[in-house]
Amino acid sequence: GALHAQTAEVLHWWTSGSEQAALAEVRKVFEASGGEWVDTPIAGGGNARAAAVNRMLGGDPAAVFQFSIGQQLRELADQGLLANVDKVASEENWDQKLPPLIVKAAKYDGDYIAAPINIHGENWMFYNKAALEKAGVDVPKSWNEFVVAAQKLKDAGIIPIGLGGQPWQERIMFNSVLLGVAGREFYAKLYSTLDDDLLDSDTMRKVFETFAALKPFVDEGSPGRNWNEATSMVIKGDAAFQFMGDWAKGEIIAAGIEPGTTVGCAFAPAIDTAYIMTVDAFAFSAMDGEEATPAQAKMAHVMLEPDVQIAFNKKKGSIPARLDVPADSFDSCAQTAIKTLQDEKTHLVSTGLFGVPSAVSGAIDDSISNFWNSTDMSPAEGQAQFHQAISNAK
Amino acid sequence: MRYNRLALYGLLGIAAIMILSPVFIMISTSLKSMDEIRNGSIFTLPADPGFAAWGKAWFGDCAKTLGDTCGGLSSSFMTSVKIVIPALFLSVGLGAITGYALAAWKMKGANVMFAALLVGMFIPPQVTLYPLIIMIRELGIFGTIPGLILVHVIWGVAFTTMMFRNFFKTVPEDLLKAARIDGAGFWPLFWHVMLPLSLPILGVAMILQFTYIWNDFLLGLTFGGRAGQPMTVALNNLVGSQFGEKEYNVDMAATMLTALPTLAVYLLSGRMFVRGIAAGAVKG
Amino acid sequence: MPDPAQDVLHYSATPQDAHQKGRRRWRPQWTARMALIPAMAITIFCFYGFIIWTFVISLTRSRLLPVYKFTGFDQYGRLFANERWWTAMQNLAIHGFLFIGGCIVFGYLLAILIDRGVKAEGLFRTVFMLPLSMSFIVTGVIWQWVMNPGLGLQEAVRALGWAGFEFNWIVRPDRSIYTLAIAGIWQQVGLCMALFLAGLRNIDPNIWKAARVDGIPVWRVYLHIITPMMRTVFFTVFILMSAIVMKAFDLVVALTGGGPGFSSDLPARFVVDHILNRQELGLGAAGAFVLLCTVIAVIAPYIYFELQKERSGRGH
Amino acid sequence: MNGVELRNVTKAYAGLTVMENINLQIADGDFLVLLGPSGCGKSTLLNMIAGLEPTTGGSIHINGRDVTGLEPDERDIAMVFQSYALYPTMSVRRNIGFGLKMRGMAKGEIEKRVAEVGELLQITPLLDRKPSQLSGGQQQRVAIGRALVREPSVFLFDEPLSNLDAKLRADMRIELKRLHERLGRTIVYVTHDQIEAMTLATKVVVLDKGSIQQVDTPENVYRRPANRFVASFVGAPTMNFIDGKLTHDGDDIVFDSGSGCLPLINVPAEIRDLIGRPMTLGARPEHMVFDDAGISSRVLLAEPTGPDQYVRLAVAGSELTARSGPEQIFKSGSDARILVDGARMTLFDPQSGQALLGS
Amino acid sequence: MNGVELRNVTKAYAGLTVMENINLQIADGDFLVLLGPSGCGKSTLLNMIAGLEPTTGGSIHINGRDVTGLEPDERDIAMVFQSYALYPTMSVRRNIGFGLKMRGMAKGEIEKRVAEVGELLQITPLLDRKPSQLSGGQQQRVAIGRALVREPSVFLFDEPLSNLDAKLRADMRIELKRLHERLGRTIVYVTHDQIEAMTLATKVVVLDKGSIQQVDTPENVYRRPANRFVASFVGAPTMNFIDGKLTHDGDDIVFDSGSGCLPLINVPAEIRDLIGRPMTLGARPEHMVFDDAGISSRVLLAEPTGPDQYVRLAVAGSELTARSGPEQIFKSGSDARILVDGARMTLFDPQSGQALLGS
Numbered sequence A: 001g002a003l004h005a006q007t008a009e010v011l012h013w014w015t016s017g018s019e020q021a022a023l024a025e026v027r028k029v030f031e032a033s034g035g036e037w038v039d040t041p042i043a044g045g046g047n048a049r050a051a052a053v054n055r056m057l058g059g060d061p062a063a064v065f066q067f068s069i070g071q072q073l074r075e076l077a078d079q080g081l082l083a084n085v086d087k088v089a090s091e092e093n094w095d096q097k098l099p100p101l102i103v104k105a106a107k108y109d110g111d112y113i114a115a116p117i118n119i120h121g122e123n124w125m126f127y128n129k130a131a132l133e134k135a136g137v138d139v140p141k142s143w144n145e146f147v148v149a150a151q152k153l154k155d156a157g158i159i160p161i162g163l164g165g166q167p168w169q170e171r172i173m174f175n176s177v178l179l180g181v182a183g184r185e186f187y188a189k190l191y192s193t194l195d196d197d198l199l200d201s202d203t204m205r206k207v208f209e210t211f212a213a214l215k216p217f218v219d220e221g222s223p224g225r226n227w228n229e230a231t232s233m234v235i236k237g238d239a240a241f242q243f244m245g246d247w248a249k250g251e252i253i254a255a256g257i258e259p260g261t262t263v264g265c266a267f268a269p270a271i272d273t274a275y276i277m278t279v280d281a282f283a284f285s286a287m288d289g290e291e292a293t294p295a296q297a298k299m300a301h302v303m304l305e306p307d308v309q310i311a312f313n314k315k316k317g318s319i320p321a322r323l324d325v326p327a328d329s330f331d332s333c334a335q336t337a338i339k340t341l342q343d344e345k346t347h348l349v350s351t352g353l354f355g356v357p358s359a360v361s362g363a364i365d366d367s368i369s370n371f372w373n374s375t376d377m378s379p380a381e382g383q384a385q386f387h388q389a390i391s392n393a394k
Numbered sequence B: 001m002r003y004n005r006l007a008l009y010g011l012l013g014i015a016a017i018m019i020l021s022p023v024f025i026m027i028s029t030s031l032k033s034m035d036e037i038r039n040g041s042i043f044t045l046p047a048d049p050g051f052a053a054w055g056k057a058w059f060g061d062c063a064k065t066l067g068d069t070c071g072g073l074s075s076s077f078m079t080s081v082k083i084v085i086p087a088l089f090l091s092v093g094l095g096a097i098t099g100y101a102l103a104a105w106k107m108k109g110a111n112v113m114f115a116a117l118l119v120g121m122f123i124p125p126q127v128t129l130y131p132l133i134i135m136i137r138e139l140g141i142f143g144t145i146p147g148l149i150l151v152h153v154i155w156g157v158a159f160t161t162m163m164f165r166n167f168f169k170t171v172p173e174d175l176l177k178a179a180r181i182d183g184a185g186f187w188p189l190f191w192h193v194m195l196p197l198s199l200p201i202l203g204v205a206m207i208l209q210f211t212y213i214w215n216d217f218l219l220g221l222t223f224g225g226r227a228g229q230p231m232t233v234a235l236n237n238l239v240g241s242q243f244g245e246k247e248y249n250v251d252m253a254a255t256m257l258t259a260l261p262t263l264a265v266y267l268l269s270g271r272m273f274v275r276g277i278a279a280g281a282v283k284g
Numbered sequence C: 001m002p003d004p005a006q007d008v009l010h011y012s013a014t015p016q017d018a019h020q021k022g023r024r025r026w027r028p029q030w031t032a033r034m035a036l037i038p039a040m041a042i043t044i045f046c047f048y049g050f051i052i053w054t055f056v057i058s059l060t061r062s063r064l065l066p067v068y069k070f071t072g073f074d075q076y077g078r079l080f081a082n083e084r085w086w087t088a089m090q091n092l093a094i095h096g097f098l099f100i101g102g103c104i105v106f107g108y109l110l111a112i113l114i115d116r117g118v119k120a121e122g123l124f125r126t127v128f129m130l131p132l133s134m135s136f137i138v139t140g141v142i143w144q145w146v147m148n149p150g151l152g153l154q155e156a157v158r159a160l161g162w163a164g165f166e167f168n169w170i171v172r173p174d175r176s177i178y179t180l181a182i183a184g185i186w187q188q189v190g191l192c193m194a195l196f197l198a199g200l201r202n203i204d205p206n207i208w209k210a211a212r213v214d215g216i217p218v219w220r221v222y223l224h225i226i227t228p229m230m231r232t233v234f235f236t237v238f239i240l241m242s243a244i245v246m247k248a249f250d251l252v253v254a255l256t257g258g259g260p261g262f263s264s265d266l267p268a269r270f271v272v273d274h275i276l277n278r279q280e281l282g283l284g285a286a287g288a289f290v291l292l293c294t295v296i297a298v299i300a301p302y303i304y305f306e307l308q309k310e311r312s313g314r315g316h
Numbered sequence D, E: 001m002n003g004v005e006l007r008n009v010t011k012a013y014a015g016l017t018v019m020e021n022i023n024l025q026i027a028d029g030d031f032l033v034l035l036g037p038s039g040c041g042k043s044t045l046l047n048m049i050a051g052l053e054p055t056t057g058g059s060i061h062i063n064g065r066d067v068t069g070l071e072p073d074e075r076d077i078a079m080v081f082q083s084y085a086l087y088p089t090m091s092v093r094r095n096i097g098f099g100l101k102m103r104g105m106a107k108g109e110i111e112k113r114v115a116e117v118g119e120l121l122q123i124t125p126l127l128d129r130k131p132s133q134l135s136g137g138q139q140q141r142v143a144i145g146r147a148l149v150r151e152p153s154v155f156l157f158d159e160p161l162s163n164l165d166a167k168l169r170a171d172m173r174i175e176l177k178r179l180h181e182r183l184g185r186t187i188v189y190v191t192h193d194q195i196e197a198m199t200l201a202t203k204v205v206v207l208d209k210g211s212i213q214q215v216d217t218p219e220n221v222y223r224r225p226a227n228r229f230v231a232s233f234v235g236a237p238t239m240n241f242i243d244g245k246l247t248h249d250g251d252d253i254v255f256d257s258g259s260g261c262l263p264l265i266n267v268p269a270e271i272r273d274l275i276g277r278p279m280t281l282g283a284r285p286e287h288m289v290f291d292d293a294g295i296s297s298r299v300l301l302a303e304p305t306g307p308d309q310y311v312r313l314a315v316a317g318s319e320l321t322a323r324s325g326p327e328q329i330f331k332s333g334s335d336a337r338i339l340v341d342g343a344r345m346t347l348f349d350p351q352s353g354q355a356l357l358g359s
């Protein structure tokens, strides 16, 4: 911890090429303004989060560390392990510039304990245009249409859904179905209240039925597959659709394709428009007090600077956490997202990292994955199990 | 008789192929280009073998990183060595001394203590990370190599003690008596008589501990801080990221590079290993 | 009759003992006790201290960090209501049985084959022990490849022309647990082989001669005579492999990630996942404590056996 | 008093008493042999003298000093083990010098003493070998050297020769005896081999089940055993025992076993007092005499050993062994006449087993 | 021919010949003892007869059948090992019956035979114990039972008694001898203990360094050794050897060692032919006679063994051992007069070591 006042160690899990390139944009500006950046990458979100916490407990914290905002971060704050960046936030009026849901999540006791750097959308549907043409189907607008289209694709020898069979990917698809079948109000209410009636409702049954109906449309190799392999299947045309966050665009760009051209992006079929957000953020260890050190404050400042927001998010494939930066230099998918988010009603939270307590989040992942992978569980049983898991975790 | 022999070698050959083929796949994949990997079967030999992936794994790819390090394994190799060597000697040494004290010096409760210690072999280290973190912090060595070494000693001592105690139990009692009559106290008996005797088992304990410590990821990640990140953490950074294109040839090369020291140890010491096990672990 | 005082006098007057000046010397037994202190401290503070700590935490509602707000046995209630936990426990039984059984059977068979007096013994031994040098993570990664239906063995065999060949256990919820055993056995079979081989080499060669004179077929000698004699080795192998099963974590993560679904989860991974990723420290601790109790149930007979063996060994 | 003294020594293992109230005085310069069957407590006793086993009660004195609570190396003793117990990883030289080194003796002095001992035991050419490169007899010599070099006042030997083959054992026996005569130190020697006890000891202690049966010179232990246990344990082939009583047969005294009368010769006068009372007659094979005046017996088996021949006979309802010279031919099933040398026989009380007539 | 026959048997290990051109005929019903020092090839020879070691050359015949290439169980033999080699996890009953079971014998028949053998060897009460619960002697008996039950025509024993203590060894020896007399089967028995060879054998084969030194009855091996090796190997204490030559001393013939003349009595007539030529005189301790007509010698050491006493003497520049009765007292350093029984001595050629005068 005895580093120079302008030095900040940054612990993060961004180790892949596009992530590192994006983070380099932040670093460039931070260093240009006199800061010194000490980089500590640790692959894997779980590993990195654990390392950050453990080092804090061990008395050797990293000054700035990537973390998900929400319940867990507040717990760290509770133990006095975090510094706040209120000074920067109020100077720059974050309250106004960030989406209210994010503001709420980034604050503990009225203090900003994290700097959100971007917004990823999770209810995206990527598709291979050539594959759709070959099977003679259009981009489906509802889940019923999707099932019909999927059948046609299957008949044409194309894998309808390129799915990475890992719990979090299965959950992303499930949440898209949930949003698409039950609507955004239901989604918001369900995950904010975890209400028993909603969990038991017929709507929910229908969600499970729809979700179950997708099972025949994935290939045998799905379980355990990484998301980028699934994306690559869509790029190559082996698979037609993938339900994935907008980070998939990075993979598409890496393959030399402009998102929205041969590989299209659209929101997953839904009865109304909404954007399931997930946010990357950085938190600040309490180094000598409750207030952020100059280096930490500088980091917070840099991360939310409009130019950095644009440069970073273009590389990362996400959209700026600040909705007031100009959108015109982004790709068409991102522009759609930014436009959508201007309407606050479309703001929904992912259950992955900050929407619900992590215990519930885990329970959701477990039970959805279990349902998806079981061969003999009926939708009713799946629903019951989902309900049970959530109540158990609350 | 002849056919028996044939069947014998046949079976051994099949077993050897089954054991070796995954290693073969790794090596051959590491020598292929990414195009070949995408389009071919994992069992085919590389069409145009090259060591590009190995170079990338060792030196990293500076274009892709933030520039502090290039992300290769080379930077953390020495860290691993600095961790493994003292941790190896301390954990084996402590196990040897403890095993010796338990086996050679008739003490009340020695068996109870040994039984109690054995439980340590079965505790998943992940489960008790928090109290260990606090303990190491209170000792003021969290995030340092000495801290990490201590943790390895803690998690290694049950196993090494078991090996040595079981071996020393087979040493004839007369030998200990003779040494006591010669006036050899605790340490002289250990240094001059028991330790030289235990060379075979020492070899086995060293090899196994070396493998465990070298291959450790979790403890290095948790207790190494910034300075003490071993090679396995670097390996994880290289191959473990969820996002971005996967370079399987580099992954495999990196994996092989990480495994190379332990692999070498086994290749060089195979005979000693079996003999050591025969001398100690089994006799019981 | 010399009185005690005289004894001391005489004692210090003996030339060899002059330096002791009648005082009792520092006993080596005391040094022996001192030498046990580090290990004893580790045992008490780390092993048992940590077990107790784990138990205490399991009685709280700790999530990300330990907090000492006690909730009784609530976490155990949650644990036992958790389907994933039961799947993991059931998997532990299946995996334990297959992995330990497989290591014992294959390790023993390989040891027997080698013990039949093959020429390139050293080569085979080294080959069988090679996987031991790989970490569980590496093992998992390799086997994930080999067993991946689209990339690995299945595809390769099909490419050779056997179109109907199926080997897709890793993606089948009802089979994925078996893949763990395959990879685990691959890695550990060498150690078991070495242990068994050492045991076979310790057998009195006259037993073999006696059996040959008796005209007992080789396989029967192994079955009826040698195998029962190797009881201790079997036990050692069993214990070592049990320790590995109980701690199995890395392999699951790297091979199946616990999937599909949580069909190949194991308790150690359940616990670690809940503590490190899910921020369910209390629940994880409860799981850990239950796991530890299971461990103790398994090794208690071992400890008993150890002590028993030595007591009965005394008469000789 | 110099030498070794045991006063009321008791030993119990986990509550089980294996040795009770042993009192024994070993004079300075004695060669005392502890003789007894396996498990009778010989090693335990020796280990207690050495300080390798704590005593449960009583005290042990060496050269007048109470050593009961002392460490082995403080007792001025040295010990030689049946298994040799050489340090396998050290050269012979280091093996012998190790005890001196532990006492902090100067290197040069150690060298000198080791060389002397090597000379004495004729192992100088072996000094740089490892124990595993030595034969059994050579190993035993090194073990003795290790004890000698320390120049202790008491040597303890625990069955030092029983791992050697017969020939070597005979040679080493003689060497040990000479060594004792030369050094004049006290030796306590454990064995279950009675030949060793007879040939080596100045004094034999016969032990059984943790208690002392007889303490005497080897000759007396052989010729005048204190009880039936000693009589049967010492001597091979073992003494013949016949139950019966002494009766008159005319002028002569014979031994009547109930199913036949065994003639006696050279009967000592005092035996007449015992006539008529039930007793057990003990006669060693060499004290059975083939003589035409003897009782008729049937030859069961003849065992020629080379210099002698042992003949198993069925006589008066018992099986007896007699020794004869190698020349005479005994065919199985043939007849032989046998009598007992009454001057050398021993008579025992059949109940207590104690020898009759103060031995 | 019944019995066992070895024709030109040769054995080499990895090119190193340890046994060359062994020819041996063992008659049906013989108790043949292979006697020799450690490493001379006794076990190797026995293992070749058993079929446990392949021969390098030559052939082996059992009951007239060439068994050279056959498996051990096809040779109609049974074997007993020094280490007993009992199957440790089986009960005594199963140990004995296991070989029969492997031959597919019916259960009832096995039971019967095991019971018979148990009866014969008096181990019936032990039948349900494990080997580890038996004493050494009991284990050896079970090992013999395992061989007996198969009723083979040849029994092979490899030092079966050498792990037992002296007393037990003597008892088992007698039992084995009786067993042989009772069953009348051929026995080939390996030992390095000459007492065992003397007492058990009908024929002794003395081996040294892989070659046969003498094949003869035990008596002849003891009394008329073929060469110096046999003479010195058989007999304990060992035979005395003195180099010198026979000369006249007046009417008598004496043995002149260069530093003194040893008187001889009972000299056989044919010896006169050898007068003057250099030779080695061999005399066993019991053939040295204490007699006033003897040469003066100095007593070095007296070893009383109980029935006898061995006296080491310095005489005529050599050290000799003589046997006497236990009564006579020999003090170290005192003087004794000794002569040699010329009728029992053996004379050897000093170069070749062969006995002179057709033995």
Ligand SMILES: Nc1ncnc2c1ncn2[C@@H]1O[C@H](COP(=O)(O)OP(=O)(O)OP(=O)(O)O)[C@@H](O)[C@H]1O
Binding pocket: C314, C315, D013, D014, D018, D036, D037, D038, D039, D040, D041, D042, D043, D044, D045, D192
């Ligand atoms: N550590 C021990 N615990 C319990 N009993 C013991 C122990 N050591 C010896 N004994 C018992 O004490 C008795 C005497 O044993 P000791 O070893 O002194 O006999 P020994 O006369 O030396 O026999 P051997 O001739 O077989 O060496 C035996 O009955 C033995 O079982």
Ligand SMILES: Nc1ncnc2c1ncn2[C@@H]1O[C@H](COP(=O)(O)OP(=O)(O)OP(=O)(O)O)[C@@H](O)[C@H]1O
Binding pocket: E013, E014, E018, E036, E037, E038, E039, E040, E041, E042, E043, E044, E045, E192
């Ligand atoms: N497997 C082997 N390889 C090489 N040499 C051997 C082997 N077995 C025995 N020998 C050699 O053959 C010779 C005879 O050995 P053998 O075991 O027959 O001796 P022995 O007379 O039985 O000795 P002992 O009395 O010690 O049992 C020895 O010199 C020995 O070193």
Ligand SMILES: [Mg+2]
Binding pocket: D042, D043, D044
């Ligand atoms: Mg003893």
Ligand SMILES: [Mg+2]
Binding pocket: E042, E043, E044
């Ligand atoms: Mg042999």
